[in-house]
Every structure is written in structure tokens, then in C-alpha cells.
Amino acid sequence: MNRFGLAVVTAAMLALSSVAAVAQERVFRFATTGDILGLDPHMHNHGTTNAVKGVIYGALLHRKPDLSLHPDLAVSWETLDDVTWEFRLREGVVFHDGTPFTASDVVYSFRRTSQPGAEMSATVASIEDVIAIDDYTVHIITRGPDPILLLNLPLFFIVSEQFMEANDSFQVSAGAGATNFANLNANGTGPYRLVEWVQDNRLVMVPNEDWWGHADRTDNIDRAIFMPIGNDATRVAALLSGEIDMMYPVPLQDVPRLEQTPNVEVMQGPELRTIFLGFDQHRDELMDMPGSGVNPFKDLRVRQAFAHALDLNAIQRVVMRGASTPTGSMIAPGILGFDEDIHVPYEFNPERSRELLAEAGFPDGFPVTLDCPNDRYVNDEAICTAVVPMLRRIGIDVTLNAQTLSLHFNKIGPTENYNTSFFMLGWTPGSYDALNVLQNLITLDGPAQGTWNSGRYTHPRIEELHDIIAVTVDPEERMELLREAQQIHKDDVGHLPLHQQALAWGVRTDRVVEIIQRPFNDVDLRYVTLR
Known part of the structure; x- marks a missing residue:
């Protein structure tokens, strides 16, 4: 995990940036080599795609950049016997459309994720059943003792049963770029909401002000724009010109040049x-x-x-x-x-x-x-x-x-x-x-x-x-x-x-105060701070 800080600028520059901040929202523009494969949270087990799903949708647990597990839609959990886990769910959570989150959504998400053809089914393959005990308690019954159940749960994304059923979207559709409703629309409980996705052009998200953790968030992004840029030279040029604030991966031949470029940091790691x-x-x-x-x-x-x-x-x-x-x-x-x-x-x-x-x-x-x-x-x-x-x-x-x-x-x-x-x-x-x-x-x-x-x-x-x-x-x-x-x-x-x-990321240090490089080579907007 890499971090970097920026030096304090002059009072005059601070004044200018304060004026600009009033007029302009903080927009984080970032790019990688290709687009996401779709928005269906139970399809497309692909790193870039999962990173986007991970800030739009909630899961029972959240994995921080140091790989530690923390509560998300579940606030506590315990084992009742060798195959039974009890999860207490977070109360007062709503989906982006305002629908309340309850245990029935967890049960529905398990049924949808575990259907044949769902690429994310591996995350719940050890689970025999999910039972709603009350609105904010679920029991997860595993097929046998499961030493790594918790490790899989950060990728078990929870959807709104009401939203999916209203749009006839229980069934998953295979294939990158599938045009079914769930692949083109998103309604989660996560810290960011989808504004638009223009395939192979841009994906725009804004903070979810109704997110349960909004009051304690450390990121300060007003709008995030993800842009797939396949050509290495074009991607590097966009970073150097300031068109984007961050890109990955940095082409290996360009690492030395970017390391010598003012206002650009090359972050590297395993x-x-x-x-x-x-x-x-x-x-x-x-x-x-x-x-x-x-x-x-x-x-x-x-x-x-x-x-x-x-x-x-x-x-x-x-x-x-x-x-x-x-x-x-x-x-x-x-x-x-x-x-x-x-x-x-x-x-x-x-x-x-x-x-x-x-x-x-x-x-x-x-x-x-x-x-x-x-x-x-x-x-x-x-x-x-x-x-x-x-x-x-x-x-x-x-x-x-x-x-x-x-x-x-x-x-x-x-x-x-x-x-x-x-x-x-x-x-x-x-x-x-x-x-x-x-x-x-x-x-x-x-x-x-x-x-x-x-x-x-x-x-x-x-x-x-x-x-x-x-x-x-x-x-x-x-x-x-x-x-x-x-x-x-x-x-x-x-x-x-x-x-x-x-890993090799290129970041504009005149725009980005902090970004955390995760060892799974994707960007979690929760850990990005702009000037």
C-alpha cells in the first residue's frame, strides 16, 4: 500500500484554488486500458468491473486496501454451529432509489448470485442457504465447515429485490457488453451512484449522500469519471496534459520519463x-x-x-x-x-x-x-x-x-x-x-x-x-x-x-492529495482525496 502527500503551496496559490473550488466541483478523472464489462453485480468477475461494482453496491463485509475485513451491510456476525453463521444487518440503509434494505434483499441476492451462469457464483458456492430470521438478521448455512466464508463475502454484492423484480431482472445474461437491464442500470447501497455509462467512452458516478457511512467519509470527490483509454501513448498524453488525474497501468517504457515529470508521481508496488x-x-x-x-x-x-x-x-x-x-x-x-x-x-x-x-x-x-x-x-x-x-x-x-x-x-x-x-x-x-x-x-x-x-x-x-x-x-x-x-x-x-x-500507476500530484494503491490493481474511490 502506497501513500503520498503534497507540499504546502503559497498563500497566493491557495487563494486562487479557493476561488476555483467555489466555481468548480472536484472531478476525479481516471483511466485504464479497457472498459468495464457491465454493471450486473452478479456477472463479470473482472477486476476493473468489480472495482466499479464495489463502490456502487454494498456487500455484507468490506475489504480495505490492507486486505482487512470490516462491517458494511452486516454490523456483526458469529457462528452458531459448524455450518450456521448469524449476521446482524445494518438498519436504516436505503438503496439509491430510496428503497429500504432488509434481510429479504440478502436472500434474493444469494438466489440470484448462485444461479447457473452467474460468474460471481463462486463467492457463494460454499453456501447451502440464506434464511431471513427477521428484517435485520440472516442465517447463512454452509455446505460444511467453511474456513474462508468471510473472505468471499466482500464480493457478494447485495441488490434490491424490489428493483430487480420490477424490471424483470432476476436472470443474468452472459457476455461482455450484454444489453439486458441489469447490465446497463445500477441501484446499490454503496458510497457512489451511477450517473451514466457510455460504453467504451465514459462512466460517471457521484457520491451517494444517503450512504450509511457518508458522515465519516474521507474522500472529497464531487464527480468521478472513468475513461477507458486503450492506447498507451494516448493514456500517457492524457495524464501529462491534465486531461486525466490518474491512470494505470503506466507503460513500462514510460516510467522513467514520468518519474522526471513535474506534478506527476509514479506509484509502484506488488x-x-x-x-x-x-x-x-x-x-x-x-x-x-x-x-x-x-x-x-x-x-x-x-x-x-x-x-x-x-x-x-x-x-x-x-x-x-x-x-x-x-x-x-x-x-x-x-x-x-x-x-x-x-x-x-x-x-x-x-x-x-x-x-x-x-x-x-x-x-x-x-x-x-x-x-x-x-x-x-x-x-x-x-x-x-x-x-x-x-x-x-x-x-x-x-x-x-x-x-x-x-x-x-x-x-x-x-x-x-x-x-x-x-x-x-x-x-x-x-x-x-x-x-x-x-x-x-x-x-x-x-x-x-x-x-x-x-x-x-x-x-x-x-x-x-x-x-x-x-x-x-x-x-x-x-x-x-x-x-x-x-x-x-x-x-x-x-x-x-x-x-x-x-503495479505502476501515474498520478497528477497537483490534483490528487492522496490515493491508496491496492494490491489488486484497481481504484476504490473511498480512498481518493483531491485538492
């Missing part, structure tokens, strides 16, 4: 996201090899060949300019369940790659398309561009398909039935616990499992371990089980972890 590649291990025939009846990725030796072909140190040095940590793990340092031994990357050995391909019956390689976003992660397309010659060196005929994040996620995800053979994805576990990775990326066999397991990878022992870990309360035993699952996955080359990227 991120908890792992960037990785995945393979289609489900289809019997690779989509790039029609008529062959063969899917090479079902052979462990082929996956091992790909692992040994990638020079992660070169990617770190040349593409990432040192701002990444090569890894062999799907779990980043700082996530509960991280293991230092598994973190060690696969050995770079292209000669061994060629031997493995020959052993697998592909001495001349095979064709494959690499699906990659070009506006989601730091240097995402450049990383994929670097991977292409590394794989061609061992005989793989790679075609790069790089496109904007909404199209990319639709293609490789459930919207288009995982229409990919080889893909890039990045993941930060929303619970900050390794089980989230097993649940979303590495298993298939259970409720809300495998939503972003785009290659449909599965292993019977990992499926079994997932279910055991989910109800194991003893920390040491749980760590051993997590380690076993991760080791099996690594030995099986279920995915190809590349690195954990570093």
Missing part, C-alpha cells in the same frame, strides 16, 4: 495477479487441426514441451523491463496457500522441448492459435508476441489472435463455450486464498467450479482435494492439502504460469 497461458485439454480434436482427430494438448509431453520452450527471464528482462517476477505457480506471493518451492519456474530448455514433441509423435510440431488480449494486462500483446517465436523455435506454428478484452473474454470464456485452443489469462483470487484458484481455474466437478477454466483442465485427485480443502479448518492441514493440489497441477502442466506483474 500485485497479487498471476499471468498465465492455458491449453484446450477437453476437445478430442484441436480446432486448429480440423480432420486430424487429434488434440496434442491432451499429451503431457506436449504440455511439458511448451513449458520448457518459454524463456521467462527474457520476457521479464525485455518485455516487462524487469517489472515482473517469473513464476511456476498459479498462486502469487501474498495469497494464502502460496508455496515457495512451487513458485520456481519450469526450466528453459528448448532442446528438451523438441525431444518431448518427437516422443509425443509431433516431431514437426503442429499449428495452434494463441488468443491474447491487447488491453487488459501489462504488455499483454507484447508478451504473446514474444511467446510466438519461442514456440516456433521448437516447431510450433503459432498464429497470434490479439483483440480487445471484451472480445477476448467472450471468446475464451463461457459466453462462446470456451472457443479457444491456447490462451492468455490473468487471475487475482477474490478471496486472497488459493482455493479460489482451484475453484475457478483448475477444477470442473462441482457448483460454481471452472467458470474460467477455459481449457477445461481436470485431475481426479485435485477435484477430490478441492472438496476436502473447502471444509478443512486446521490451517496446517489445509496448507498441506493446498500444496499437494498445486504440485499435482504443476507436474501435470495444467497451465503455464508466466509471472506476477508489478
Whole structure:
């Protein structure tokens, strides 16, 4: 977590700024590489999207930038037995349309979030039922002892039953940019209200003066304008010209220049996201090899060949300019369940790659398309561009398909039935616990499992371990089980972890007094103060 302060300016400047403050509202303009995917709080498990949902909608608990949990719509909680939690709800809360918040909204939100197709269903997958005891008490019944229930609740967003039902919006709709009512409109209890969302142009929010915490808020924004700016040079130019007050990520090649620019601060720190590649291990025939009846990725030796072909140190040095940590793990340092031994990357050995391909019956390689976003992660397309010659060196005929994040996620995800053979994805576990990775990326066999397991990878022992870990309360035993699952996955080359990227934000210090950089690389407006 990084903070910075601004120096005191002259009396004359203070006078001028005071006059300007009377005439102008405090507007915070910020930008990142791509737009949100939608406003439906129970769809689109995507970092930028969740950050916007997180200030519009309330949840039972709120996660502060230091990852600690604090009351939001629940004021207290306790366990009544191994599977029953009692939550006392905050009284006097209203939704943005003035509708009172009650326990029935929590029950309704659980039903809506847990329906098939809801991407946020993983946050409530361990819950069997939610029961309203009275207007301000709910019981949450879990499927078994759940050591991380509270860690998931900050992303269990609460909607107004009355609002959703009045607009026939119980059902979720898949796909980035879906035009159903819930994806285009928002009515939460959070600290900010939606004013307008013009897709791929701007999203405008204003403070919710009826928010339960309004009297104690420390942010002083009158209006927040989020603007997706995909082009790196354009985004940097907007920061330098003062068109925007903050942007992320800073293109790595521009960090030194911005560090020398007056009134600009570059904030850097570790991120908890792992960037990785995945393979289609489900289809019997690779989509790039029609008529062959063969899917090479079902052979462990082929996956091992790909692992040994990638020079992660070169990617770190040349593409990432040192701002990444090569890894062999799907779990980043700082996530509960991280293991230092598994973190060690696969050995770079292209000669061994060629031997493995020959052993697998592909001495001349095979064709494959690499699906990659070009506006989601730091240097995402450049990383994929670097991977292409590394794989061609061992005989793989790679075609790069790089496109904007909404199209990319639709293609490789459930919207288009995982229409990919080889893909890039990045993941930060929303619970900050390794089980989230097993649940979303590495298993298939259970409720809300495998939503972003785009290659449909599965292993019977990992499926079994997932279910055991989910109800194991003893920390040491749980760590051993997590380690076993991760080791099996690594030995099986279920995915190809590349690195954990570093955070780099650019902030105009002549406009922003304080902003807190969260390790999940998004902006929470609660922690922004303007001049």
C-alpha cells in the first residue's frame, strides 16, 4: 500500500484554488486500458468491473486496501454451529432509489448470485442457504465447515429485490457488453451512484449522500469519471496534459520519463495477479487441426514441451523491463496457500522441448492459435508476441489472435463455450486464498467450479482435494492439502504460469492529495482525496 502527500503551496496559490473550488466541483478523472464489462453485480468477475461494482453496491463485509475485513451491510456476525453463521444487518440503509434494505434483499441476492451462469457464483458456492430470521438478521448455512466464508463475502454484492423484480431482472445474461437491464442500470447501497455509462467512452458516478457511512467519509470527490483509454501513448498524453488525474497501468517504457515529470508521481508496488497461458485439454480434436482427430494438448509431453520452450527471464528482462517476477505457480506471493518451492519456474530448455514433441509423435510440431488480449494486462500483446517465436523455435506454428478484452473474454470464456485452443489469462483470487484458484481455474466437478477454466483442465485427485480443502479448518492441514493440489497441477502442466506483474500507476500530484494503491490493481474511490 502506497501513500503520498503534497507540499504546502503559497498563500497566493491557495487563494486562487479557493476561488476555483467555489466555481468548480472536484472531478476525479481516471483511466485504464479497457472498459468495464457491465454493471450486473452478479456477472463479470473482472477486476476493473468489480472495482466499479464495489463502490456502487454494498456487500455484507468490506475489504480495505490492507486486505482487512470490516462491517458494511452486516454490523456483526458469529457462528452458531459448524455450518450456521448469524449476521446482524445494518438498519436504516436505503438503496439509491430510496428503497429500504432488509434481510429479504440478502436472500434474493444469494438466489440470484448462485444461479447457473452467474460468474460471481463462486463467492457463494460454499453456501447451502440464506434464511431471513427477521428484517435485520440472516442465517447463512454452509455446505460444511467453511474456513474462508468471510473472505468471499466482500464480493457478494447485495441488490434490491424490489428493483430487480420490477424490471424483470432476476436472470443474468452472459457476455461482455450484454444489453439486458441489469447490465446497463445500477441501484446499490454503496458510497457512489451511477450517473451514466457510455460504453467504451465514459462512466460517471457521484457520491451517494444517503450512504450509511457518508458522515465519516474521507474522500472529497464531487464527480468521478472513468475513461477507458486503450492506447498507451494516448493514456500517457492524457495524464501529462491534465486531461486525466490518474491512470494505470503506466507503460513500462514510460516510467522513467514520468518519474522526471513535474506534478506527476509514479506509484509502484506488488500485485497479487498471476499471468498465465492455458491449453484446450477437453476437445478430442484441436480446432486448429480440423480432420486430424487429434488434440496434442491432451499429451503431457506436449504440455511439458511448451513449458520448457518459454524463456521467462527474457520476457521479464525485455518485455516487462524487469517489472515482473517469473513464476511456476498459479498462486502469487501474498495469497494464502502460496508455496515457495512451487513458485520456481519450469526450466528453459528448448532442446528438451523438441525431444518431448518427437516422443509425443509431433516431431514437426503442429499449428495452434494463441488468443491474447491487447488491453487488459501489462504488455499483454507484447508478451504473446514474444511467446510466438519461442514456440516456433521448437516447431510450433503459432498464429497470434490479439483483440480487445471484451472480445477476448467472450471468446475464451463461457459466453462462446470456451472457443479457444491456447490462451492468455490473468487471475487475482477474490478471496486472497488459493482455493479460489482451484475453484475457478483448475477444477470442473462441482457448483460454481471452472467458470474460467477455459481449457477445461481436470485431475481426479485435485477435484477430490478441492472438496476436502473447502471444509478443512486446521490451517496446517489445509496448507498441506493446498500444496499437494498445486504440485499435482504443476507436474501435470495444467497451465503455464508466466509471472506476477508489478503495479505502476501515474498520478497528477497537483490534483490528487492522496490515493491508496491496492494490491489488486484497481481504484476504490473511498480512498481518493483531491485538492
